[in-house]
Amino acid sequence: MESGLEYLKRAADKGHIEASYVYGIILLCTGGESTQQGLKLLNAVNSKSKSLRIQECRVRTKAIIRTMWINNYLVRQTNTCCHEQPCIRMERTWDCNEDNDVLLCDACRWDQEVIAFCKMLRGIAA
Numbered sequence: 001m002e003s004g005l006e007y008l009k010r011a012a013d014k015g016h017i018e019a020s021y022v023y024g025i026i027l028l029c030t031g032g033e034s035t036q037q038g039l040k041l042l043n044a045v046n047s048k049s050k051s052l053r054i055q056e057c058r059v060r061t062k063a064i065i066r067t068m069w070i071n072n073y074l075v076r077q078t079n080t081c082c083h084e085q086p087c088i089r090m091e092r093t094w095d096c097n098e099d100n101d102v103l104l105c106d107a108c109r110w111d112q113e114v115i116a117f118c119k120m121l122r123g124i125a126a
Helices: 004-013 017-030 033-048 054-069 098-103 106-122
Strands: none
Touching: 004 017, 017 033, 017 054, 033 054
């Protein structure tokens, strides 16, 4: 199975400007030998795209990333919460302390995790 990074590299190798930009940024962040590869790739993007400046590339990349999650919500098909006692359902945040879960059954604990995860994807403060 290929990773997302491998697909991104493949798209960059085929000349996709935004993929080249993102892959170059990732390589820069990786460090080591990858840094030089990232610099080379980003310089190539900058020289190839006279009509597509880096600023435009940023805007287009942001739009692509937003459509991945903003327009493609995860929709829960069922609610797994047990609604029984003594399970106490509480609203969680993404950074919630796991020790607070002692009063939740497994179904409710993971139901709350799904809610927090979906809110994070949509950019809703949880």
